Amino acid sequence: MSKKPLDIDILVGRRLEEARRRRGVTQQELGAALGVTFQQVQKYLRGTNRISAGKLYEASRFLNVGIGFFFEGADKVASGEAGPIEGSNSELFEEAHRIDDPVVRSAVKALIRDLSG
Secondary structure: OOOOOOHHHHHHHHHHHHHHHHHOOOHHHHHHHHOOOHHHHHHHHHOOOOOOHHHHHHHHHHHOOOHHHHHOOHHHHHHOOOOOOOOOOHHHHHHHHOOOOHHHHHHHHHHHHHHOO
């Protein structure tokens, strides 16, 4: 019997990946900070393994984000408004984050959100 990851675990993993990329931290560096292997970090990022509250707190401190960052969008996931979580938009948001003009950057991010449902 295979266990399918819960949407919230996938969301938290994606947000963890987004924070990791923004800070320019490798999976190995994140793993070392959390006291786990980079393979375990990969499982967290995919939502395959749930990350404990303690590890999530450590990640928030190491990546310099608030703990709530990992749950942004959770209301939409829980209500079904976000639809099923399958692909990842974190790379698109990361690239959009590199746009210097704040007006253009905001418009691109809004477009990505609209297109992704």
